[in-house]
Amino acid sequence: MSFCQTTPRIIAPKKVLEKFQHVTINGGIEFDDPCRVARIAWAYREVVRRSIKYLFEGKSVEELVKALYNILPNYIYLETALKQARTIVEGLLEKEVETGRVIHAEIKRMWFANRGNKFDGGNRNIRIHVRENHVVVKIRDPWGGWLEGRAFFGERYIPLLKELEELAGRREESYGVVISFREHPRIHVQIPLHLYLKHFSTPKPPGYGLVAGFDLNSDRINVIVIDRSGNIVSLKTLWFSEATRPGFPREKAGYLRLNALGQAIKYVARIGADYVAFENLYEVKRKRFTENPTANRKISKFAKRQLLLHGILRSLREGLHVVLVDPRGTTNSKEHDEVMKRHGLDRHTASAYLVALRALSKVDINQHKHT
Missing domain, CATH: 3.30.420.10 (Ribonuclease H-like superfamily/Ribonuclease H)
Known part of the structure; x- marks a missing residue:
């Protein structure tokens, strides 16, 4: 008896498939200079807060970039923050339709994120470099220079992240990254679905x-x-x-x-x-x-x-x-x-x-x- 193995796939409308291009893996992270990292997170949150207000007022993305660049002087960080603000606004509008009342968003926690781009070494502002048992994370400071941190994932993720780094170096793949501060600093890396399945299916x-x-x-x-x-x-x-x-x-x-x-x-x-x-x-x-x-x-x-x-x-x-x-x-x-x-x-x-x-x-x- 012989078998023909097939790669698992999702059968769904194209619009839905776009939601399943990446899988997020999570780890802990430590920073060499936590105060400078916190400054980025504060500025990012402030941009999201103000963007929500401005989007409800009908301002365009171009207007938002001009108004908020002085708070977060990095176009890629800024673009990512505006996209998240737009997603929050869309969710609020849906809830307003559902409940029939005005819904307000309270943005309390600090975080920041940067979208991936395979032509920028995988990610222009937050880059991963795999070592034997941890991952070095380099974070671009919008006010100049780079910050460094050490991320810790489960051992089983190291080969996956190493291959992702290699593919990103060859401009074949990209990865988005989120840094959050709920209880302890955390890092969330978006892995291409096909690569994740290659290692874990x-x-x-x-x-x-x-x-x-x-x-x-x-x-x-x-x-x-x-x-x-x-x-x-x-x-x-x-x-x-x-x-x-x-x-x-x-x-x-x-x-x-x-x-x-x-x-x-x-x-x-x-x-x-x-x-x-x-x-x-x-x-x-x-x-x-x-x-x-x-x-x-x-x-x-x-x-x-x-x-x-x-x-x-x-x-x-x-x-x-x-x-x-x-x-x-x-x-x-x-x-x-x-x-x-x-x-x-x-x-x-x-x-x-x-x-x-x-x-x-x-x-x-x-x-x-x-x-």
């Missing part, structure tokens, strides 16, 4: 052309596996009801959900699935609330997009292809009711079935056969 031979559909909820994950004819092969529900109890620690709840999702993805890979399918939450503009206050509390505290992102990356690492499908009608529709009756499924498993069925129409099952 598990080579997987083709399975049986099966598709697994997932329905992600605040207290459970429902997964169903179907064959190319839409027949049910397997179904499973992983519960974590305690995660929705009042007073239950949010971080612990997040861990339970991520752990359960990881188990479910390993399960479908083990039984021969080639594809996993999720609702494309990037097409959902707002959370759907109910008349039940308890249910609304669960919904408001449930970071579903974060869980989806974890599911996508975990699936790719397992060698599975990911399909994102249109979520409309997967929860409440005539088709949903018919699936429940025909297959004797509860409403959450029926949602998972519809997700899998929609994914089935988007993939080429014939390329995933045992030979």
Whole structure:
């Protein structure tokens, strides 16, 4: 029996695929001159704060650059800050539409970032240089010179970062960097997705052309596996009801959900699935609330997009292809009711079935056969 391995990929609209070009890895960082680094972070935050106000006033990017260059005298830092401010404004406007009231942003924490550019050695203002067990980080000071720091990542990331540095040196890849100061200084490096998967995905031979559909909820994950004819092969529900109890620690709840999702993805890979399918939450503009206050509390505290992102990356690492499908009608529709009756499924498993069925129409099952 021989197998043909395939590179895992994401099947989704082009606009959504743009969100998955990079994976962020995180590490700690120490600075030789923390005061000068703090000055950059303060200026960057001030630019974001003022940009939000100016964008609401209708000022153009050109006007903002002229008005704020004296605060942060570096065009690339400035450009990155303005882009982040624009993203924040877009999010605020969405919330205003959703709630019907004016939403204000409070920017308290300090941070700074710089976008990548492969023609600038990977990143013009924040560069990484890999050593045996740590990474030297060089930071351009907008007021002159360079600052240096030492970043510490897990040992498993060193080969990945070393290859990224080499590719950036040849002008083949770039990487964005964020320096944050939540509790301790942290560094966040954006790695090209294909490079991340090269180092961390598990080579997987083709399975049986099966598709697994997932329905992600605040207290459970429902997964169903179907064959190319839409027949049910397997179904499973992983519960974590305690995660929705009042007073239950949010971080612990997040861990339970991520752990359960990881188990479910390993399960479908083990039984021969080639594809996993999720609702494309990037097409959902707002959370759907109910008349039940308890249910609304669960919904408001449930970071579903974060869980989806974890599911996508975990699936790719397992060698599975990911399909994102249109979520409309997967929860409440005539088709949903018919699936429940025909297959004797509860409403959450029926949602998972519809997700899998929609994914089935988007993939080429014939390329995933045992030979």
